[in-house]
Amino acid sequence: MAMLARIYVVLLFVLEGLLLAASLLLHFSLWIGIQRLSANIPEGLLVGGLLGGFVTAFLAKDRNVWKNEFKSCPIWVRFLTIMLVLYGFISALVRTVVLPGAGASELLTVSGLSLSIEAMSLCILYAVVWTDSEQGAELLKRSRNSFIAAILSSAYLLADHAGYFPHQNR
Numbered sequence: 001m002a003m004l005a006r007i008y009v010v011l012l013f014v015l016e017g018l019l020l021a022a023s024l025l026l027h028f029s030l031w032i033g034i035q036r037l038s039a040n041i042p043e044g045l046l047v048g049g050l051l052g053g054f055v056t057a058f059l060a061k062d063r064n065v066w067k068n069e070f071k072s073c074p075i076w077v078r079f080l081t082i083m084l085v086l087y088g089f090i091s092a093l094v095r096t097v098v099l100p101g102a103g104a105s106e107l108l109t110v111s112g113l114s115l116s117i118e119a120m121s122l123c124i125l126y127a128v129v130w131t132d133s134e135q136g137a138e139l140l141k142r143s144r145n146s147f148i149a150a151i152l153s154s155a156y157l158l159a160d161h162a163g164y165f166p167h168q169n170r
Contacts, residue, residue: 002136005143006129009059012146013125016052019045020084020118027091027111046110049117051153056121058146059128061138069127081123088116 023045061068070078091112128139159165 002140005140008143008147009125009128009139012052012056012059013122013129016056016118016122016125019048019052020115020122023049023111023114023118027108027115030108030111043110046114046117047157049114049121051150051157053117053121054153055146055150056124058149059142060124061142069124072127073123077123077126081119084119085116088112088114088119092116 026041026045070081073081089112092109095106095109095112128142
């Protein structure tokens, strides 16, 4: 079972890495002026990042990410994580507060937010995969909780997409 838990965490790491790479590609292509991307791509990346962040949070030890996972990562991972989180939040803040025509639904804003979320998730997963010394029952318990969260949130998203939950128009 511990091997399945480890495979699950590595799979999450790969998926979060792909999400981060897609967000970086989208964000920088928008910065250089390529607007031919579909309007649904940034929202899909944000939903994927939120889902991945939610599921990854269950892998954190004692839910104190800054004390446990972040400090157990190498300095270069911490530096990259802080830079991406700050860049994503500052980018989204500038696009929504400082610039007059930018809104929260703008593509660059959404991709900046997804960069921040995915960077922190990837840092947690890096700590669990490469620097976590606990291989046994603790990893199994944390992976089980994360897997249950993944199943439940995926079921909710699928049910919402299928139209089982009524949406109110405001």
